[in-house]
Amino acid sequence: MSQKIIINTSKAPAAIGPYNQAVKADKTLYVSGQIPLIPETMELVTSGIEDETHQVFKNIQAILEEAGYGLEDVVKASIFLSDMDYFGKVNEIYAQYFTANQPARECVAVKTLPKNVNIEISVIAWKA
Secondary structure, X not given: OOOXXXXXXXXXXXXXXXXXXXXXXXXXXXXXEEOOEEOOOOEEOOOOHHHHHHHHHHHHHHHHHHOOOOHHXXXXXXXXXXXXXXXXXXXXXXXXXXXXXXXXXXXXEOOOOXXXXXXXXXXXXXXX
């Protein structure tokens, strides 16, 4: 029988809207888009795209961990940037987190992101 389980952790930023950090449906985990918020203070990291990207991955990892998943279980990533000029730096950092069996992904530049951040990443993970 299929199950839908809501995943939330204090180790990642609280949702800033009517959604959850993640939802597990059977073996698939859907992680909501993460922006560079520090969970403890809910303050934005604004010291550059490198630090912002690392914070986003810290948030994603905390949510994955709470659900019993890891980066190795990610099958799809969606990256949203405020400016495609950030692509190179973000791609370098992304490669540090996904070192083998990289997931499918897309990366797009958008007009505006929540709280006017430079990056947002969502992922889908699957575990047998």
